[in-house]
Every structure is written in structure tokens, then in C-alpha cells.
Amino acid sequence: MVSPPSLGRAGPARISASTQCGTGSPLIGDTPEVEAPIVGRDRELAELRAGLVAAAGGSGRLVLVGGDAGIGKTRLAVAATAMAAEYGVPVARGQAVDDPGMPPLWPWRRLARDVAALHRVLTDTRFDPADAEGSATARFAMLADATDALVAAAASTGLLVVLEDMHWADRTSLRLLAHVASELDTARILVVATYRDADGAFADALPDLVRAPATRTVRLAGLTREDVAGWVRRTTSVADPDELATRLTDGTGGNPLYVRMLLDRITDSGEVTGHPELHRLMLARLDGLSLRARDVLDAASVLGERIEPALLAAVTGEEPAALLDEAVAARALQVDGDVLAFTHALVRDAAYQELAPSARADLHRRCALALAATGGAPGRIATHWRRADGPDAAGECTRWATVAARAATAELAYDEALRFAALALAAAEHAPVRDRAVLTLDLARAEFLTGEVDASLDHCRAVARLAEDAEAPELIADAALVITGLGDPVLLTAVGQLCTTALRHLPPDATAPRARLLARRAMAVTAAGAFDLARELSADALDLAERSGDPDAELDGIHARHLALCAPQFLAERVALANRAVALADTARQPHASLWGHVWLVDAAFQAGDLAAVDRELALIEQFAAARQHAVAWWHLHRLRATKAALVGKLDAAREHNETARALAERIGAPAAKGMYHAFRHGLAQISGTIDAASAEESLAVLSLVGDVALARVYVPFVHALLGDLDQARATFEEFRAMPDAVEVGPMWAPLLSQIGEVACMLDDAATADLVYRRLSTLDPDFSADGSGVVFCRAASPHLLGDLAMTCGRTAVAIDHYRTAVEMNARIGARPFLALSRLGLAQALVTEGDLPAARTLATQAAAEFRALDLPVRLAAADRLLRRIGTEERTSDPLSPRESEVVELIAQALTNRQIASRLVLSERTVETHVRSVLAKLGLRTRTEIAAWSLRSS
Structure with a gap:
């Protein structure tokens, strides 16, 4: 009987060959093998052919081919390549390798040799480490450009993209694959990606890949006994092929590689010669090699899956050509096109595992030196030094890993930068304390760029401790400035503490860094709700930054100052700050500053009711987004266009822009934008006066996750009130009733009070409405924005004052507010809000007995609600008109x-x-x-x- 192959002990590296022994393409060498037949794969081949046909018609696909080692994934990919040749479709191929030193985007870089436009994108892309807030945007732009290059390359002839062994791919490569997958439904591209089941980056990416509409999955299982029997009949002359097929299938699970290797050792009598265990089967291919050839293959197993003769010569000191020919003849190596590689990853693993530890470490040292001398990839060099021996190995590992991390950051491969930064620090265990502080700072920056914010904060704190020991206050300051652009109060409090520590150690003449630290402290105390202190700190930070002459420090000060002044009372100063941010963007190392300036100016224009200025600023944001392919800018553009469209009554367009903004936010990984998406939908519900059950359920589910954010939680009673569940609305509103007197003027103060007031009116809560009225009535009339990031503009602010006054029973006061709101909303063309203000004024006039004027206003409101397709509001206007008619009839004294x-x-x-x-x-x-x-x-x-x- 044939024993089941044993996988043997796991080696430290598992490198894939370019084809699979027994299931790969024919070898080109002195003793070519007969290509293994494709058996038992009719359904899978049909799936690939259908994918090629669909792609040729403009409906691209991603076919994920999964299965164990040796199951035939590469053989299927080779078959797809042959099919593409039949149709005259070009092929581009890339492959990941199991080498921790693999450069970022390696599969795509290999593939880009066949797609010139993609090569240019991957070569030209660079990221400025000083622009931490632009990191996600820069990466998104690269992914979008790379995808566009592939789509354009396929436009005329179609394109087959083959990506092998993607279970070893880096996270940035997988991000690009996901981005390509999202664009395939209208592209002439078939992507075939092979993988094995494994924990790590690919396992994390797989669910998103599978969910893409264009994705199909092919799961390769072992061959059946009938498949193996047919194979036996074609390749052997045994007397009982069915009996042998049963033994082979039982012993191998139908794995084609294992079947092939065992068939190679079958005698005419059907017995297996030699050792059937997998490990020994792999080593058997090396048994007949000369000692010199075996030494060369040992060195090759340390270098990786593919054989690089010149590099191998540098490592071994041997001219390897003849020795490699010997290995090819022994079927330890194979040639596929212009690639020489081990016949399978398992052969390479077996050779590597046989090396003595000392020999292995020496070979890693020699490989590192040879790679460094020939301009090898820094990450690859660092990995060899990590596995080498000698007193200089750790230092060299740190040096090369640091170079690799910085190169990966510049190439937008943040996950790989993190991996190499961690390797650099791990190898520096015995380095001087200042060096460890610098390396820890690099790691904290890399973690922040990949979104691992908690880990980044921990390492920033570690930098501060190490820098204090090393008497390096500038490193404490650098650590305090790593984390930017986040609004979590707990996190910002921790950052504020780091800033305080850094300020305590920095000398007084370090004006620029001190200004930046003060600005960061101001933002931290803003998040903590200490708005008066935030305004004081931000003013000091901006003053110091202006005196420093450093444009980046000034921009930090502007950002902090603008945030501290996000309230309706500070409109003029916010406009000046926004214009200054735009002016500084060209000289500072923060190109996103102009985007923030334009976004702030849109907010200000909404507050002022200057829709012409809104349109001008939106056009500038669009120019910025188009010129830089800036994903965050596109998101801002669509969410702000949604706001403008809703304001003027283009409700269908508003919904479309909001959906586009949501899709963009999901692609760039901006979870906070999900809340803004739902907040906008709540604004539309406020216009319409209703919400359907499904939308309400979705909103309440999202709101259950917001935690201690009052401006979000107040929408819980709002949704319940819209649904008509007033008891639940009152119960969930209770915590907000005393809040108007407790909230300090600052960011989100006005939106929060306004929404509390809206709900109070819906619940006829006169006491709460009075509290809100007393706070908001002191403000000048505006159009309901405060600079903190307008999500939904509710037009003229006096309308809410009118609602509040009516709820409190002050009808005459309400009439004055409504009349102001009618005039303001009419002036800017805010159609839905003008209709609501007319309806509110009509209701107030009915209370005062002015029925003719009320009828006119209610009639105008009803006509607008009908035109805007707002049936709930129209019904309210019609009810008021019927009431007016009834009162007119009952109050008329004439016969x-x-x-x-x-x-x-x-x-x-x-x-x-x-x-x-x-x-x-x-x-x-x-x-x-x-x-x-x-x-x-x-x-x-x-x-x-x-x-x-x-x-x-």
C-alpha cells in the first residue's frame, strides 16, 4: 500500500516556484518531462473560458483559484494563458513569494513588466512622510491610477492578468487587487489569482474580494479515483490501473502533485520504490546530485524560490551554469520560459530544512552581502541579516530594515513599512538608547499610517520615555506630533499629555515645534469640551507660529484655531483663517491645507447664505480632487453637493450625492463618514417629516454604536418621534432636557442645541424648548452652520426660533421669526425650507385669527410640497387649509x-x-x-x- 505523504516539519520560509511539479508547464532542459494531463477540471476550465469571453465583451471578472499545495492551481493558470492565446488576448503575469524581504507590490511590479502604464504608476508614486494626514489619500490615488492603467491597457485587446500565490502577497498588493476587483464589471480584464488557505493578510482581504460583484471562486479539490485511473492508464503499463488508482487516491487524497511524484516511482508491477513520505520524496530529487551541485542548490534554497545565476555565483563562488543544468536534469529545478526555479516550493523547503543551523546562518550572511553588493532590495537584505550570525548581523539588519521601511512608506506600502520598522527595532535590542528612540518613533509613525492608532500611541509614549533618558527633547516633540486628524477624546487627551511633556522639555527658543505642540494641545482640550481654554491655547499657538515663520507650524495653529472657533459667533474670523490656509498651502509641506481651507469656506458660505460662494468653492474643491486624484476631496465634494442640492430642493440629486460620498468613504476606509451619511439622511427625514421602518431600524442600529456623542444620540428620540412612538421618544429624550444650559459654546454647540430644540418641538416639550430658545435667540440670524463641518444645512435659523416660540405659546414672537425666515429662505431659493417657514407662519396666523393671510401662505406651501413630492408635509398643509375653511365658515356673521x-x-x-x-x-x-x-x-x-x- 502507498502511505499518505507526510508534510514534514515546517521550515522558516516557504517559497513558491513559478510552476508546480506534476501540474506545471513542460520543462525546457536536457531531460524534459512529459506534461501532466489536466484531468478532473472540466468545470474549472469552463469557468475560466467563460470569464475570458465575458471580459472580451466588457464584463471583467476576478477568478480566485484556491486549494492546497500541489492541487493544480498553477496548472489551471497556465491553461488560462493558453486559452488567452487562442483568443489573441495579451497576458500579464505576476507572483508573490514567501520571502519576508519581498518588496511592496511585488506581484504587481512583476506584472507591470507587461503593462507599461502600470509600471509608470508604480515607479512614479511617492509619498511625503511629513504629510501624514494625506497618507490614505495618496495611497487611494495610487490604487486608482494603477487600476485605471490596467483598464486602459485592456481597452482595445482585452487582458488576462495572472497573479499567483497571493496568500504570500503584501497588504498593499491585496488592496490594489480589491480596488481592481471593484472596477472589473465594466473592464475587459480577466484576473486569475491563485492562493492557499493561510492566516494573515490574504485571509483578512478574502471576504472583501469575494463580495465584489465581479468575483467568482474556484475551489480545487483532490482528483477522484476515476480521474487518477485515467491518468494511470495514460502514463503507466501496470496490469491493474484501477487498483493502483485506488491506492494512490487513498494515499494522497487525489492531490495531483503527490500522485505525480508517486507515479514517477511506480514499477511495472505497481509497487512504489523508495520512501513514500513526502519529505523524502522531495529530497529524492536531490539524492543523485554531485556534491558541488548540492551545495549550489543549498545556497539557492536560502536565496528563494527562483534561481538568479549571477547572484548564486556571488554567494557560492562557483560558476553555477553546469551545476544548474545537472539539477534540471534531476528534476530538482525546472525552466518555465525565461524563469529557472525549484520544481515546487516543497522541494525548496526540503532542501532548506536539511541545512545545519550554522551552515544556514552562514549562507544567509553571504546572501546579504551579495545582495548589498549588487543593489538588492533593502528588505530582502535585512531579512537575510536577521537570520545570519556574527557580531555585525543585528546592526546590519536594523540599517537595511530602516531603509526598507522608509522606501515602503514613500511607495505608499504602509503595511510593509510597518513590518520593516518592527524588524529594525527588534534587531536593535542592544543599540544605544537614542537609536532605539528613533527606531521606536519610526515604528509609531508606520503604525499610525496603517491605522493601528492604539499601538502607535503606546510607541509614542515609549519614545517619550526613551528620549527623556537620552536627553533628546526634540524626539519627545516628534512623538507628540505623530497622531493627527482624529477626534477621539480619549486619544486626544493622551496626545495632549505627550504635548505637555514635550513642552516641558523643549527650550523656549524652539518656537516652531512649541507652536505645533500648543496647537495640538488646543485640539485636545477642544475634544475634551474645554472650549474657553481651547480658544486661549489656539490663539497662543497661532501667535507663536506666526512669529516662527514656519508655514507648517502656522497651518497647525490655524487648524487648532479654526476648530476652537467652530460656533456661529465667529464667522468672520473663521473666513480669515480659511483664506490664510489656502494661501499657505503652496509653501508648506501640507498640500491638503488648501482643501481644508476650501471646505471651511464652503461651511462659512452656507452660514452666510451665499450660495454663489458655495458654488465657487465647490468648483475649487473639484479642481483639487481632479488634479490630485484626492479621495478625501472627492468625498467632501459629493457630501457638500448633497447639502447644496437638499437646501434648494433638488432632493433626488441630494440622495445620489450622499450615496456617492458613502461609497467613496468605504473605499478609503473612513468609518466616521458613515455617521455623516446617516446624519444627512436624518436631515432629509426632517424635511419630509417621516421615515420608513427599514431606514429607522438601520439608523437606530448605527446610533447604538456612537457611544458618548450627544449630537448623534439626540437622533434616537428624533427617529422614534418620526415613527410616531412618542413614549419611547420622550424616554430617550430625557437626558437632553437639561443639556441646553450645561453645554459650553464651542464646536457642535449650535447643531446640538438646534437638534434638541427640534425634538422638543416634536414632543411639545415647552420647558426644553424655552431653554433652547433663550440660548439660540441671542445669535444673529444666519443659515444654520457653525464651521464644524456642515452635514445638512437647515437654512434660515429664525425658522427654528419660530417653532420654539410656538411650542412655548408665544405666538406673536413666533410670527416675527417666521416672517424673517420666509424672507431669508426666499432670498436664497431654499425651496423646501421656504415652504416649511410659510406653513409655520400660516399656523401661527391661524392662532391669531388672521385667516386670509394664513390661507395664502398655506396654499403656497402646499403647492411647493406637491412640487417637491413631500406627501406628509403636503397633508399637513391641506389639513391647515381645511381648518381655515371651517373657521372662516363658522366665523362669518353674514347671511x-x-x-x-x-x-x-x-x-x-x-x-x-x-x-x-x-x-x-x-x-x-x-x-x-x-x-x-x-x-x-x-x-x-x-x-x-x-x-x-x-x-x-
Whole structure:
């Protein structure tokens, strides 16, 4: 019987060959193998052919081919390449390798040899480490450009992209694969990516890849007994192929590689010669080699999966050509096109595992030196030094890993930068304390760029401790400035503490770094809610930054100052700060500063009701986004366009822009934007006066995750009130009722109070409405923005004051506010809000008894609600009109005949003419006129006519 192959002990590295022994393409050498047949893969081959046909028609696909080692993934990829040749479709191939020193984006860089435009994108992309806030944007732009290059390359002829062994790919390569997958449905590209099941980056990326609409999955299982029997019949002359197939299938699970290796050792009698264990089967290919050839293969197993003859010669001191030919003849190596490699990763693993530890460490040293002498990849050199011996190995590992980390950062491969930064620090265990502080700082920066913020903060604190020991205050300052652009109060408090420590150690003349630290402290105390202190600190930071002459320090000060002044009262100063940020962007190392300046100016223009300025700034944001392919800029553009569209009543366009913004936020990984997406939907619900059950359920689920964010939590009672569940709305609103008196003026102060006021009106809560009214009524009328990032503009602020006054029973006051709101909303063309203000004013006028004016306003509001397709609001306007009609009828003292007389008086008819028209005597008409004058308290026919006109 054939024993099941044993996988042997795991080696420290597992490098894939370019093809798989027994399932790969034919070898080109002195003793070529017969290519193994493709058996049992009809369904999979059909899937690939269908993918090629679909891609040729403009509907691209990603086919993920998964399975164990030796199962035939590469053989299937080779078959896809052959199919592409049949259709005249170009092929581009890349492969990941199991080498910790593999450069970032290695599979794509290999593939880019066949796609010139992609090569240019991957070569030209660079990131400025000083622009930490632009990191995600720069990476997104690179991914978008690379995807566009592939799509363009495929536009005329189609393209087959083959990516092998992606379970070893770096995270940046997988991000690019996911980005490409998201664009395939309209591209002429078939991507075939092979992988094994393994923990790590690919396992993390796999769910998103599978969810892409264009993705298909192919899972390769072992061959059936019938498949193996057919193989046996074609390749052997054994007497009982079915019996042998049963033994082979039972012993190998149908794995084609194992079947092939065992068939190579089958005698005519059907017995297996030699050792059937997998490890021994792999080593058997090396048994017949000469000692020199075996030494060369040992060195090759340390270098990696593919054989580089020149590098191998430098490591071994041997001219390897003849020795490599010997290995090819023994089927330890194979040639595929212009690539020479081990016949399978498992062969390479077996050779590497057989090396004695000392021999292995010596070979790693020689490999590191040879790579350094020939310009090898820094990460690869660092990895060899990490596994080498000698007193200089650790220092060399740190040096090369640091170079690799910085190169990866510049290439936007942040995950790989993190890996190499960690390697550099791990190797520096015995380095001087200042050096360890610098390396820890590099690691903290890399962690922040990859989104591992908690780990980054821990290492920033570690830098501060090491820097204090090393008496290096500038490193404490650098550590305090690593984490930027985040609003978590706990995190910002910790950053503020680091800033305080750094300020304590920095000399007074270090004006620029001190200014930046003060600005960061100001932002931290803003997040903590200490707004008065934040305004004081931000003013000091900006003053110091301006005196330093450092544009980056000034921009930090501007950012902190603008944040501290995010309240309606500080509009003019915020406009000046935004314009200064735009002006400084060209000289500072923060190119995103102009984007922030334009976004701030849009906020200010909304507050001022200057929609022409809104449009100008949006055009500038669009120019910025298009010129830089800046993902965050595109997100801002669409969310702000949604706000503008909703303000002027283009509600369908508003929804479309909001959805586009949400999709962009998901692609760049901006979780905070999800809350803004739902906040905008809440604004639309506020316009419409209703929310459907499904949307409400989704909103409440999102709101349950917001934690201690009052501006988000206040929408819980709002949603319940819209659903008509007033008991639940009142219960969840209770915590907000005393809040208007407790909240300090600062960022989000006005939006929070406004939303509390909205809910108070919905619940007819006069006490809370009065608290909100007293705080907001002191502000100048504006259009409901405060600089903190407008999500939804509710137009003229006096409208809410009118609602609050009505809830408190102050109708006359409410009328004044509503009239102001009507005028303001009409002036800027805020159609839905103008209709709401007219409806509010109409309701107030009905309370005061001015029914004719109320009817006019309610009629105008109803027409607008009908035009905007707002049925709930239209129903409210219609109800008010019916009420007005009822009250007019019940309050009219005139008889029907008297009303007819009044109507004709209004037409300037004489008594005689009225008598003739109504077929009455003139004396009867005179009697009716005297009665009308008495009932209405009027004195003349002219007054009757005026009254009639007012009433109509």
C-alpha cells in the first residue's frame, strides 16, 4: 500500500516556484518531462473560458483559484494563458513569494513588466512622510491610477492578468487587487489569482474580494479515483490501473502533485520504490546530485524560490551554469520560459530544512552581502541579516530594515513599512538608547499610517520615555506630533499629555515645534469640551507660529484655531483663517491645507447664505480632487453637493450625492463618514417629516454604536418621534432636557442645541424648548452652520426660533421669526425650507385669527410640497387649509344673501344694479347693506368693499 505523504516539519520560509511539479508547464532542459494531463477540471476550465469571453465583451471578472499545495492551481493558470492565446488576448503575469524581504507590490511590479502604464504608476508614486494626514489619500490615488492603467491597457485587446500565490502577497498588493476587483464589471480584464488557505493578510482581504460583484471562486479539490485511473492508464503499463488508482487516491487524497511524484516511482508491477513520505520524496530529487551541485542548490534554497545565476555565483563562488543544468536534469529545478526555479516550493523547503543551523546562518550572511553588493532590495537584505550570525548581523539588519521601511512608506506600502520598522527595532535590542528612540518613533509613525492608532500611541509614549533618558527633547516633540486628524477624546487627551511633556522639555527658543505642540494641545482640550481654554491655547499657538515663520507650524495653529472657533459667533474670523490656509498651502509641506481651507469656506458660505460662494468653492474643491486624484476631496465634494442640492430642493440629486460620498468613504476606509451619511439622511427625514421602518431600524442600529456623542444620540428620540412612538421618544429624550444650559459654546454647540430644540418641538416639550430658545435667540440670524463641518444645512435659523416660540405659546414672537425666515429662505431659493417657514407662519396666523393671510401662505406651501413630492408635509398643509375653511365658515356673521350683496359691492355696483342683478327691490338691497354695516362694524360701502377684498 502507498502511505499518505507526510508534510514534514515546517521550515522558516516557504517559497513558491513559478510552476508546480506534476501540474506545471513542460520543462525546457536536457531531460524534459512529459506534461501532466489536466484531468478532473472540466468545470474549472469552463469557468475560466467563460470569464475570458465575458471580459472580451466588457464584463471583467476576478477568478480566485484556491486549494492546497500541489492541487493544480498553477496548472489551471497556465491553461488560462493558453486559452488567452487562442483568443489573441495579451497576458500579464505576476507572483508573490514567501520571502519576508519581498518588496511592496511585488506581484504587481512583476506584472507591470507587461503593462507599461502600470509600471509608470508604480515607479512614479511617492509619498511625503511629513504629510501624514494625506497618507490614505495618496495611497487611494495610487490604487486608482494603477487600476485605471490596467483598464486602459485592456481597452482595445482585452487582458488576462495572472497573479499567483497571493496568500504570500503584501497588504498593499491585496488592496490594489480589491480596488481592481471593484472596477472589473465594466473592464475587459480577466484576473486569475491563485492562493492557499493561510492566516494573515490574504485571509483578512478574502471576504472583501469575494463580495465584489465581479468575483467568482474556484475551489480545487483532490482528483477522484476515476480521474487518477485515467491518468494511470495514460502514463503507466501496470496490469491493474484501477487498483493502483485506488491506492494512490487513498494515499494522497487525489492531490495531483503527490500522485505525480508517486507515479514517477511506480514499477511495472505497481509497487512504489523508495520512501513514500513526502519529505523524502522531495529530497529524492536531490539524492543523485554531485556534491558541488548540492551545495549550489543549498545556497539557492536560502536565496528563494527562483534561481538568479549571477547572484548564486556571488554567494557560492562557483560558476553555477553546469551545476544548474545537472539539477534540471534531476528534476530538482525546472525552466518555465525565461524563469529557472525549484520544481515546487516543497522541494525548496526540503532542501532548506536539511541545512545545519550554522551552515544556514552562514549562507544567509553571504546572501546579504551579495545582495548589498549588487543593489538588492533593502528588505530582502535585512531579512537575510536577521537570520545570519556574527557580531555585525543585528546592526546590519536594523540599517537595511530602516531603509526598507522608509522606501515602503514613500511607495505608499504602509503595511510593509510597518513590518520593516518592527524588524529594525527588534534587531536593535542592544543599540544605544537614542537609536532605539528613533527606531521606536519610526515604528509609531508606520503604525499610525496603517491605522493601528492604539499601538502607535503606546510607541509614542515609549519614545517619550526613551528620549527623556537620552536627553533628546526634540524626539519627545516628534512623538507628540505623530497622531493627527482624529477626534477621539480619549486619544486626544493622551496626545495632549505627550504635548505637555514635550513642552516641558523643549527650550523656549524652539518656537516652531512649541507652536505645533500648543496647537495640538488646543485640539485636545477642544475634544475634551474645554472650549474657553481651547480658544486661549489656539490663539497662543497661532501667535507663536506666526512669529516662527514656519508655514507648517502656522497651518497647525490655524487648524487648532479654526476648530476652537467652530460656533456661529465667529464667522468672520473663521473666513480669515480659511483664506490664510489656502494661501499657505503652496509653501508648506501640507498640500491638503488648501482643501481644508476650501471646505471651511464652503461651511462659512452656507452660514452666510451665499450660495454663489458655495458654488465657487465647490468648483475649487473639484479642481483639487481632479488634479490630485484626492479621495478625501472627492468625498467632501459629493457630501457638500448633497447639502447644496437638499437646501434648494433638488432632493433626488441630494440622495445620489450622499450615496456617492458613502461609497467613496468605504473605499478609503473612513468609518466616521458613515455617521455623516446617516446624519444627512436624518436631515432629509426632517424635511419630509417621516421615515420608513427599514431606514429607522438601520439608523437606530448605527446610533447604538456612537457611544458618548450627544449630537448623534439626540437622533434616537428624533427617529422614534418620526415613527410616531412618542413614549419611547420622550424616554430617550430625557437626558437632553437639561443639556441646553450645561453645554459650553464651542464646536457642535449650535447643531446640538438646534437638534434638541427640534425634538422638543416634536414632543411639545415647552420647558426644553424655552431653554433652547433663550440660548439660540441671542445669535444673529444666519443659515444654520457653525464651521464644524456642515452635514445638512437647515437654512434660515429664525425658522427654528419660530417653532420654539410656538411650542412655548408665544405666538406673536413666533410670527416675527417666521416672517424673517420666509424672507431669508426666499432670498436664497431654499425651496423646501421656504415652504416649511410659510406653513409655520400660516399656523401661527391661524392662532391669531388672521385667516386670509394664513390661507395664502398655506396654499403656497402646499403647492411647493406637491412640487417637491413631500406627501406628509403636503397633508399637513391641506389639513391647515381645511381648518381655515371651517373657521372662516363658522366665523362669518353674514347671511348668504348678504354675502352676495357684499361681493357685488366689491365690484363697485350701485344698489340699483345689485337689485337688478339679484332680482330684488332697491329698498331690499338697502336693508341688506345697513345690516352688513352693522354686523361688520363698518360705516361706508367703501369699507365693505375693502373688507371683502381682504377676506377673499
